[in-house]
Amino acid sequence: MIERGREIERTIYFSDAVIAIAITLLALELRLPQDLASGEIVRHLVGLLPRLYAFLISFWVIAAYWMAHHRIFNCIRAYDGGLLRINFLFLMWIVLMPFSSSLIGGYGDLQLPFVVYAVHLMLATFTLSWLGLHAARNPHLMEPGVDPRSFRRQYSHRMLAMIAVFALAIAASFFSTTVAEFTLILLFVARPGLLGRRASRGVT
Amino acid sequence: MIERGREIERTIYFSDAVIAIAITLLALELRLPQDLASGEIVRHLVGLLPRLYAFLISFWVIAAYWMAHHRIFNCIRAYDGGLLRINFLFLMWIVLMPFSSSLIGGYGDLQLPFVVYAVHLMLATFTLSWLGLHAARNPHLMEPGVDPRSFRRQYSHRMLAMIAVFALAIAASFFSTTVAEFTLILLFVARPGLLGRRASRGVT
Amino acid sequence: MIERGREIERTIYFSDAVIAIAITLLALELRLPQDLASGEIVRHLVGLLPRLYAFLISFWVIAAYWMAHHRIFNCIRAYDGGLLRINFLFLMWIVLMPFSSSLIGGYGDLQLPFVVYAVHLMLATFTLSWLGLHAARNPHLMEPGVDPRSFRRQYSHRMLAMIAVFALAIAASFFSTTVAEFTLILLFVARPGLLGRRASRGVT
Amino acid sequence: MIERGREIERTIYFSDAVIAIAITLLALELRLPQDLASGEIVRHLVGLLPRLYAFLISFWVIAAYWMAHHRIFNCIRAYDGGLLRINFLFLMWIVLMPFSSSLIGGYGDLQLPFVVYAVHLMLATFTLSWLGLHAARNPHLMEPGVDPRSFRRQYSHRMLAMIAVFALAIAASFFSTTVAEFTLILLFVARPGLLGRRASRGVT
Numbered sequence: 124m125i126e127r128g129r130e131i132e133r134t135i136y137f138s139d140a141v142i143a144i145a146i147t148l149l150a151l152e153l154r155l156p157q158d159l160a161s162g163e164i165v166r167h168l169v170g171l172l173p174r175l176y177a178f179l180i181s182f183w184v185i186a187a188y189w190m191a192h193h194r195i196f197n198c199i200r201a202y203d204g205g206l207l208r209i210n211f212l213f214l215m216w217i218v219l220m221p222f223s224s225s226l227i228g229g230y231g232d233l234q235l236p237f238v239v240y241a242v243h244l245m246l247a248t249f250t251l252s253w254l255g256l257h258a259a260r261n262p263h264l265m266e267p268g269v270d271p272r273s274f275r276r277q278y279s280h281r282m283l284a285m286i287a288v289f290a291l292a293i294a295a296s297f298f299s300t301t302v303a304e305f306t307l308i309l310l311f312v313a314r315p316g317l318l319g320r321r322a323s324r325g326v327t
Numbered sequence: 328m329i330e331r332g333r334e335i336e337r338t339i340y341f342s343d344a345v346i347a348i349a350i351t352l353l354a355l356e357l358r359l360p361q362d363l364a365s366g367e368i369v370r371h372l373v374g375l376l377p378r379l380y381a382f383l384i385s386f387w388v389i390a391a392y393w394m395a396h397h398r399i400f401n402c403i404r405a406y407d408g409g410l411l412r413i414n415f416l417f418l419m420w421i422v423l424m425p426f427s428s429s430l431i432g433g434y435g436d437l438q439l440p441f442v443v444y445a446v447h448l449m450l451a452t453f454t455l456s457w458l459g460l461h462a463a464r465n466p467h468l469m470e471p472g473v474d475p476r477s478f479r480r481q482y483s484h485r486m487l488a489m490i491a492v493f494a495l496a497i498a499a500s501f502f503s504t505t506v507a508e509f510t511l512i513l514l515f516v517a518r519p520g521l522l523g524r525r526a527s528r529g530v531t
Numbered sequence: 532m533i534e535r536g537r538e539i540e541r542t543i544y545f546s547d548a549v550i551a552i553a554i555t556l557l558a559l560e561l562r563l564p565q566d567l568a569s570g571e572i573v574r575h576l577v578g579l580l581p582r583l584y585a586f587l588i589s590f591w592v593i594a595a596y597w598m599a600h601h602r603i604f605n606c607i608r609a610y611d612g613g614l615l616r617i618n619f620l621f622l623m624w625i626v627l628m629p630f631s632s633s634l635i636g637g638y639g640d641l642q643l644p645f646v647v648y649a650v651h652l653m654l655a656t657f658t659l660s661w662l663g664l665h666a667a668r669n670p671h672l673m674e675p676g677v678d679p680r681s682f683r684r685q686y687s688h689r690m691l692a693m694i695a696v697f698a699l700a701i702a703a704s705f706f707s708t709t710v711a712e713f714t715l716i717l718l719f720v721a722r723p724g725l726l727g728r729r730a731s732r733g734v735t
Numbered sequence: 736m737i738e739r740g741r742e743i744e745r746t747i748y749f750s751d752a753v754i755a756i757a758i759t760l761l762a763l764e765l766r767l768p769q770d771l772a773s774g775e776i777v778r779h780l781v782g783l784l785p786r787l788y789a790f791l792i793s794f795w796v797i798a799a800y801w802m803a804h805h806r807i808f809n810c811i812r813a814y815d816g817g818l819l820r821i822n823f824l825f826l827m828w829i830v831l832m833p834f835s836s837s838l839i840g841g842y843g844d845l846q847l848p849f850v851v852y853a854v855h856l857m858l859a860t861f862t863l864s865w866l867g868l869h870a871a872r873n874p875h876l877m878e879p880g881v882d883p884r885s886f887r888r889q890y891s892h893r894m895l896a897m898i899a900v901f902a903l904a905i906a907a908s909f910f911s912t913t914v915a916e917f918t919l920i921l922l923f924v925a926r927p928g929l930l931g932r933r934a935s936r937g938v939t
Contacts (some may be wrong), residue, residue: 143345211591354833541751548751
């Protein structure tokens with residue numbers, strides 16, 4: 124059992140390292156060209172605002188994913204091959220986040236990049252949800268004392284809420300990408316639980 | 328209680344990974360163009376000096392933040408959603424450091440980039456201070472044996488000192504950005520405790 | 532014995548950090564140029580497809596290496612200088628992966644880049660295999676309860692299968708690089724065990 | 736005492752993360768330009784050889800530093816502010832390695848970049864040596880059972896050997912940078928202990 128502890132920890136720390144790197148690389152999008160004349164600086168800083176907005180959304184989305192990942196793995200004490208593969212699939216979506224984020228940072232006023240971004244987040248949410256369901260379906264992987272059914276129910280609700288926001292944002296993008304981008308803020312406003320409230324209840 | 332230990336550790340290691348990546352990315356600013364003629368190398372190396380100065384300041388500022396973060400989390404044994412969110416806000420400022428650092432590396436002789444940099448550091452210090460206060464206000468999050476009041480007092484003094492240096496630097500930048508940049512060295516000269524002296528007393 | 536545990540863990544976490552960074556840097560290849568006209572976006576996104584394919588192959592190859600590395604180190608409880616050196620050699624191949632991956636992402640229709648990539652993967656597989664053999668030949672490095680002979684046999688088979696796929700892909704590249712690239716998918720189709728099935732059996 | 740264990744571990748893992756990132760970023764120097772004609776690929780790959788040589792030297796130098804850092808921290812069980820500061824100074828040299836490495840990768844045929852690189856390695860070695868001496872002078876920081884005097888003596892010899900190689904390489908660079916670069920290989924040939932032999936003796 125201690126063995127299992129060590130092994131699941133290696134998976135957790137590896138996932139954390141990948142998430143930490145991806146979240147830090149997001150900021151590489153924010154750059155001024157070199158050797159600007161002093162009068163051009165303000166204009167270029169203002170020109171970075173759409174990228175800053177994309178950075179902010181993506182940073183907090185990855186933060187929310189980390190907290191959700193955290194919550195799932197708090198309930199897991201062992202892994203199987205399926206869990207590892209689903210976890211790597213989730214990490215793949217995380218690794219691709221700086222790319223999709225740079226798409227909406229650079230071309231957020233166009234619909235296609237926005238839809239790519241929203242579908243990307245949807246796939247990541249589906250995968251994380253799948254990770255939780257896989258654990259719930261294999262109770263020997265879970266910490267004793269966790270009820271798989273309530274775990275699964277609680278989980279599904281949260282993921283459905285996130286997916287609904289992405290679907291709404293995609294629908295909105297057919298009318299206005301500006302409105303669609305602001306729709307994503309619903310992720311944090313409408314369900315603050317995504318940013319850790321439930322975690323607090325679970326722990327303290 | 329062991330559970331809590333493991334979970335708070337995951338938060339700590341994730342924070343450390345983000346800080347480690349940001350501190351390493353600072354050096355990416357230091358680059359020579361390819362295919363210079365041999366006579367141009369010295370000139371270009373000299374031209375890197377402002378970037379090297381920005382690197383040095385930012386490296387040791389992040390080092391000081393890591394040590395302060397370290398000191399706070401040494402006193403914390405559990406977390407709640409608020410702690411996680413404040414910690415992520417702090418990490419967001421860390422992740423943005425390579426950007427602000429590149430601003431003063433490239434345009435340190437202009438006031439605006441310097442003010443952006445100093446305000447950025449001020450916000451990071453406020454956030455770290457908020458993290459400490461949040462823990463002090465929720466004693467069930469703290470290690471037994473830590474006195475929240477003395478923790479808070481000690482904390483506030485150090486943060487106020489840092490913020491005073493940033494305010495002084497911003498004020499100085501209205502007269503000379505060179506003077507303003509050197510003001511930041513006060514962070515390390517005037518309060519060596521920022522670079523770990525208190526930590527040593529606490530531990531050994 | 533606890534000492535040994537801590538030291539081997541530092542080696543494992545260091546390896547994990549290197550692998551996590553390399554797998555995340557793979558995605559840096561996926562970028563659109565800035566300031567495209569809106570009509571050019573689709574064309575450039577389509578133009579990224581070969582790079583996306585290279586990313587997918589390399590991501591899952593590194594994932595498979597991580598899982599194999601994981602499986603070997605699950606059986607190791609101590610290290611010697613030889614183990615450290617072989618592990619660093621393996622990490623060197625991992626660190627070079629983003630380079631080779633960018634070669635086939637940018638020039639996958641030419642034979643030379645493809646052969647460089649396949650030989651690179653072959654060398655990485657050889658090195659990982661050498662790591663396992665080194666441990667099997669020094670039983671005092673292994674966890675008690677692991678049979679070195681069955682460990683070695685099981686190991687050799689898996690590595691030989693991977694190397695056979697790379698050899699086949701190199702042979703195929705003399706006729707068509709497209710066919711050769713698809714041959715690599717055999718890594719995952721023909722031997723799903725590479726992606727963790729055995730791990731599950733070993734653990735649960 | 737457990738407390739001390741956890742805190743020193745955070746320092747170790749943070750150091751490992753910084754070293755892991757720096758060693759991985761070394762490979763970013765190896766890149767082909769995009770959209771080369773097929774006939775130009777071979778020429779450009781050959782043109783990367785000096786960068787590959789710089790990568791190889793720097794990769795194994797950082798690997799040797801990691802192992803030396805590892806050996807020192809195996810003997811340390813607590814830290815003080817001085818130790819943290821010296822460790823950050825050492826990490827600063829590590830973070831700057833990709834820069835110096837790119838200097839000799841791009842301009843290795845000129846003396847100045849080579850001397851910058853060799854002096855850089857010298858400073859890193861001095862700092863690591865200082866770290867060991869600081870621990871040896873403060874026996875309460877060391878693991879019980881480690882003899883500070885033999886630790887210090889053994890340490891100083893190894894560091895002096897490394898510094899002698901760098902001094903020799905700098906001297907050689909006045910005659911030929913090619914000879915000077917090959918001198919660095921002495922680090923690994925003349926003192927294989929740098930690459931872990933002593934570690935093995937210490938552990939098994």
